[in-house]
Amino acid sequence: MNARQRRWGGGLAGVCMLAVAGGALLAPSGAAAGQAADGGVTFTRDVLPILQRACQQCHRPGSVAPMSLLTYQEVRPWARAIRDKTAQREMPPWFIERNVGVRRFKEDPSLSDAEIAAIGRWVDAGAPRGNPADAPPPIELESLEEWRIGTPEWIVELPEPVVVGDVDADRWLDIWADSRLTADRYIKAVETKPSPGAHRVVHHVATSMRWEEEDGEEGGGFLNEYAMGKNGDIFPDGTGRLIRAGTRIRFNMHYSSVGEEIVDRTRVGFQLYPEGYVPDRVLISRHVGDSFDTLDIPAGADNVRSDGYYVLPEPTQVTGFQPHMHIRGKRMCVEAIHPSGLIETLSCTGHNFGWHIVYNYADEVAPLLPAGTILHVIGWHDNTAANRYNPDPKNWVGFGNRSIDDMSFAWMSFFHMPEVVYEQKLAERRRGDSDE
Ligand code: HEC
Incomplete structure (x- = not known):
């Protein structure tokens, strides 16, 4: 088989090789070896590193997920639910089918089969804590309030605050805002962000653009997606996305109530190339x-x-x-x-x-x-x-x-x-x- 076929997964042999390589990349370092040595999977040594990498960005205080999974005490009551949700690949939310097509993604939180199996064995063994000395240091969780792209030079916010009531049902809203841009520009970085303190009720936001082309056709495109743990696109140098003068921005919002009233005014922030600059690669x-x-x-x-x-x-x-x-x-x-x-x-x-x-x-x-x-x-x-x-x-x-x-x-x-x-x-x- 030639290289071209292999890259495209053109043959079974190529597929298997890639699958093995992918698994090795994702396996938690040292976990497999540790299990082989003494057979017991523990929270501190085997499970916590997985939660740190794939869950805690969402499952922490002040975030959208229903419970925090930072410590053993917090995790223990959820052990069985964690086993089930990970075994069904419902958590972390990432629904790519793993055995077809391209296998490597940016910011892929999904678990390897070995990680899922380790969680299963841990729960089946009674979810033992293990030796506290085995625990990795806590990870530094990204601040919910800071912009990942740096302080934006241009911000467009929802035209009005949205009140999410204490017992509201889930709501999916499309809200439009005027970008107020008076010249065509290229975007260098873009990030969508709930108001300070409103992360708990903002399940996701997808922002997109709409403008009128000279020929009267609708133009536009996707901007950015906010979901906990994944927000802010910084395009590689020399790469940019066009935003036209007069663009309207659509905020596709999913709110879910958390039992208290919270007010949100989600924003989208931009870093822009200078006026008149056209990047080599237009996204x-x-x-x-x-x-x-x-x-x-x-x-x-x-x-x-x-x-x-x-x-x-x-x-x-x-x-x-x-x-x-x-x-x-x-x-x-x-x-x-x-x-x-x-x-x-x-x-x-x-x-x-x-x-x-x-x-x-x-x-x-x-x-x-x-x-x-x-x-x-x-x-x-x-x-x-x-x-x-x-x-x-x-x-x-x-x-x-x-x-x-x-x-x-x-x-x-x-x-x-x-x-x-x-x-x-x-x-x-x-x-x-x-x-x-
Ligand atoms: C992108 C954010 C995000 C990530 C990453 C994430 N979760 Fe969740 N999780 C949620 C949200 C939000 C819910 C609430 C249900 C829903 O909206 O799907 C949830 C629900 C759950 C539930 C069900 C809780 C219940 O009430 O029954 C479990 C268990 C769970 N997550 C475990 C995990 C584990 C384990 C991981 C990592 C392997 C993980 N989650 C990663 C956001 C996340």
Whole structure:
């Protein structure tokens, strides 16, 4: 098999090799060896490091998660729930299917099979604490109040504060704000942030832009996603995303009440390149694979498939994607149909309406695609009662903006490059492959 096939997971042997390499990267250092030596898994030595890496950014005081998981005392009552949620891969929220497509992502909190197994063995053994001296030092948790991108030079906030009451049901809101920008600019860094103290009720926020193009068409794109533990995009030097004068910003909010009234006025902050500056690489984020007219989800039906396509006009590197579906959304795959006829699965992911997750590919494996490649987005919806978010399985569902209508498309982020740069990058990848 040649390097090109292997990089694209073109053969089984390649797939297995990658899977092994990925597992080794994610395994907690030393844990496997420790278990082999004395057979017992303990909190301090084996479990705490996993929680530090994958859970505590959310599960700590003042954050959106329902309980803190910093100490043994806090974790112990939740041991069985932790075993179940991790075994089902519901926690941490990250729904990428691990055995297909690209396997390395930026800020991937997901657990390896070995980590999940270790948690299971620990709980089954009675969740022993172990030797306190084995515990790693507490990790430094990112401040909830500070901007990760530095103090922004431009801030757009919700037009009005939102009051989340003490017994409110979960709310999904789309709120628009004027950016007040009077010139086109390129974004260097962007971060979406709840008001100080409001992190507890802001489950997620996805911000996006809308503007009118000269030809009257709607333009815009995805901006940034806030979810605890993952906020703020700082683009690599020379890379930027266009924001046009007069842009309106959409805040797609998910609030969940915490039993006391909390007021939020979420903001999005920007660092911008100087006026007139155009970066070498312009990051594009756009809807890919909409199935506006074709979405047809019968009452009570599961695995209802819809397809959408987008042709890449130039050589492209895909930097990431975010599935967009509503309540009935279940699963999405994105594949690249190369002009050569090769079909490459980029990613498949489950979909859970409670979470809107952006999956950013690690740079060295981010899909590199020739001009003319067709991105193919396949969505599956579940309109049965087994879908716990489904308000009414007896209803037919089609395309629409309300949460109870549905959609299927991916926000895909990518940048184009000239043919020569593409060839260079491809050659670099091939050399990298043969060094493995
Ligand atoms: C991105 C933030 C985030 C991360 C990371 C995260 N959680 Fe959660 N977790 C939540 C939120 C929010 C909930 C509340 C339920 C929901 O909204 O899905 C939750 C719920 C849970 C529950 C169920 C609590 C209940 O009331 O039954 C368990 C157990 C849990 N998390 C364990 C974990 C573990 C273990 C990890 C790490 C391996 C983890 N979580 C990582 C945010 C997070």
